[in-house]
Amino acid sequence: MREPELRQLAKPDRDTVEVMRLKLIIVAAIIAVICNVDIADASTTPQVADSISILPPRIISLKDTPNDAGTSIDIEWELSPTESLIPGMIIEYQVLRAPSPDSTFEQVGSVPAGTSTYTDEGTIPNKPYWYRVAAVGREQQVVSEMAGPGHSVMQWFDRRRIGVAIFVALTCTLVMVFIEVAKRKGKMFLRRLPVFDAIDEAIGRATEMGRKVLYIMGQMDVDDPQTVASMSILARVAERTADYGTRLDIPCVWPMAMSMARETVKESYLRVGKPDEFNANDIYYMTSDQFGYVAGVDGIMMRDRPAANFYLGSFFAESLIFAETGYTTGAIQIAGTAEVDQLPFFVVACDYTLIGEELYAAGASLSGDPIQIGSIRGQDVAKAIFFVYIVAGVVLKLFGINWLETLLKID
Amino acid sequence: MRLQIPLTIILVMGIFTLVTSFIPAKPIADVNQMFRNWYIGIITFFIFLGTFNLARSNAEKIKKQGRDWQYSIILLAFLGIMLFFGFYRGRASTEEGQPFMYLYFNVQFPLESTMYSLLAFFVTSASFRAFRARNKEALCLLLAAVVIMLGRVPVGTAIWKGFPTVTEWIMNYPNAAAKRGIRLGIDLGLISMALRMILGIERSYMQ
Known part of the structure; x- marks a missing residue:
């Protein structure tokens, strides 16, 4: 990997003409002050501002943008001295680029006055580029001297993500170690959450009442991990409904999730030996529109009065509307989401709530498969390690030692 | 083979997606983008599947004259109207002033807003239940809620100028700490679940 290229450009000499021009500007400014002319606001005195030439900015460096695909160059320049002498005279800086020193320079971007950096995001890796920066006033513009060549270089590893890589690698290692332990040991203890018993209880109640079970998978499609987690809980819920002969109603937001x-x-109906009782029409597409879906599901709740409602997946503003409507119908409600902002609504309005990580662990835990339970144990050990890490980081920080704090920092 | 081929695809794609999070290099990023584009393409086909499923189930309901079958007529009628106005002028159908956009802004949008506005009533009823001081924890919740509500409205500042400061402290420290704790657990749970999927341990959807 090539190190980002830093091109320190030689400071151009201020020639006599420029010095003279600067002196003239200062003299003009003094005369303007004596004559009570407000030159600070160039917009009110355009004739004064326009009579003074803008001094050019100066490009300081052309650097390859670090940790990218090699498609951008960072340009830094020294602001035009005119900015400090006559505020408001320069409106913006335009960045001009050319593939060779002899080519025509074309504008690639602009930034407001007072800004001295720009990232050109349209470069090709390893191709040389030459740059100029133009200071643009209301009536005139002046271009800096040419700087270059600058190259963008492709990186194979994003160094800003080292902390995340360590975090992921450690967790993956622990999970895999405990999966192996579970394979050898056979069985591992995992505290059973009350909500798991409540699932059976809710479906049993629906069966006794002769009503259906409503299962909502959230607002997101199958590319969302919460929907996938919901699917693994659905497999267990469907096994129970198949076992008890209870109707399972699943209105879907996305056709692929359907x-x-x-x-x-x-598959669940097949597992319990009742494939004939599976009815594909009970799992149907309703709409991908958020509040259209809310209206549809609320309608089902009010008309059909399901005895058990499951809300497991990714939920947003609709969470409380569902949960409160379900509450008014008297259904047993079991919810679970990893959307932190929606959790309080479910906790308030539902009988049981899977909080955050419990949603991801529920499917594995309900399966009773020792290997899957082993993976949860690995995750718990990782959590304990990170807990110790956080506490140690806080304590060390109190004594002015910061390295533990910055070790896993992103960017 | 029926299981091994999809599991191999999941393994390869899972590892590839994980690795691309750390590699910004263009060839890898381009392949990743290509896979994302494939996914968008697949989703587009599934929209047809969803629309077909919706039309078929409602048509069956009308045919069998099931419960509330009249609503299915309205649904199919509006599905047809929106499809017609959405397609009849091609891309121009979604320009301002066209019938499709008129129906969207004057029928669908107000209906959605109405459903969303229900949230205000549900927040009130849920808050009423949540803020009953039945035990010490509920009392803490009630007190925190009262302070935060007073800190967010002008009358709270009129009563005591310190309410906004206390509100900010509650939101930035105890509340943020609890949220971060939950988020850390979520991230670890996510990694664990992703590994179960990639390694083919969790496959309840394709036994």
């Missing part, structure tokens, strides 16, 4: 839910439920 297809996946159908496969999941079908």
